[in-house]
Amino acid sequence: EAGRRNLLGLRFPPKYGGRGLRWEDEIVAIGRTANTxxxxxxxxxxxxxxxxxxxxxxxxxxxxxxxxxxxxxxxxxxxxxxxxxxxxxxxxxxxxxxxxxxxLIVPACIYTHPEVATVGLSEEQMRAETDAVIVGEFPLRASGRAVTCNEVEGWVKIVGDKRTGKLRGVHIYASHASELISEATLAIAQGLTIDQYVKQVHPHPTISEALGEAGWVALNKPLHVPRIQRKRLRK
Structure with missing residues (x-):
């Protein structure tokens, strides 16, 4: 019990499940410098x-x-x-x-479990540019394939520009996120709007459907989550 008091830990916000994690040690990577x-x-x-x-x-x-x-x-x-x-x-x-x-539009991946993958601008970076930001989030627990695979931890988040409708960033926390991010990279590189992106047909049932679902949430037309629960549109 005395040892447990020395454990490090954190607790996720309720919207991400509210559960806690504890561990004994951690390594903090503060960056790298060029070896020149x-x-x-x-x-x-x-x-x-x-x-x-x-x-x-x-x-x-x-x-x-x-x-x-x-x-x-x-x-x-x-x-x-x-x-x-x-x-x-x-x-x-x-x-x-x-x-x-x-x-170059370059995605970044972290090979944890679940994985993290991101491409384009974050919500914070977008808000530094403009207040006309569209955000849509889709939880994997609403994905049929994630449920059947018992991999419901995670979400997909889409960031767009309300002025142009364009997709500006995609962020994934999910199993196999590194495999899912490439289509989002292509969509941003080709300058697709969120409306164009969601009309691309994803096979069912797959985890990749969550990308389109997040887009529908951003457009305030959610298919499989309550409209208010996962929609965040700030004017």
Whole structure:
């Protein structure tokens, strides 16, 4: 009992189940820095940032135009799939194409259980831009496939721009979230509106249906959750 008093813990808000978790230890990751100390960047004339990251332009060129940099050594999330996409752009640039790395829409995933996956803007980032924000949340406990798989912990959240109707962010907390985020990435990259997105047919029964369901909630047309319970539209 004395040992239990030293446990760390948290309790989720009621809308996320209200249950608590306790654990003995935790590791806090506060970030990473680029490992560029051995590159002799100053001697080459390549500009570095205050954390050692290599400065690049939209074409991924350093301050020496024929030297490019990608991945963990430049400013960004430091994700393997982002580095791969940047490498492909550099190959195109070397062949004479005009490329723009700032146009990449890059999802991020955390491989916990359930998983976390996110792409685009968060609700907080959207509200920093405008008050015209549309938000829709769909709980997995309302998903038939999640119930039959006994994987009801989690939700899907969609963030949109009320002025244009466009989908601006998708956030998933669910089993296999990393497998679900790609379609949302494509939708944002193609500039789809939420109305266009929800009209894409998802197979039934699947967890992927939750993406469309969250969109219907954002449009104030929920199909399988009460209108007030999961709808949040702020003018």
């Amino acid at each position: 100390a051995s590159l002799n960047a100053d001697g080459l004339g390549i500009k570095l940032g205050e954390h050692g990251e290599v400065h690049v332009n939209a074409s991924l060129q350093t301050t020496i135009p024929h030297i490019y940099a990608i991945g963990d050594v430049i400013r960004g999330a430091g994700l393997a799939h982002q580095a791969m996409a940047e490498a492909e752009l550099v190959v195109e640039a070397l062949q004479g194409a005009q490329v723009d790395a700032t146009s």
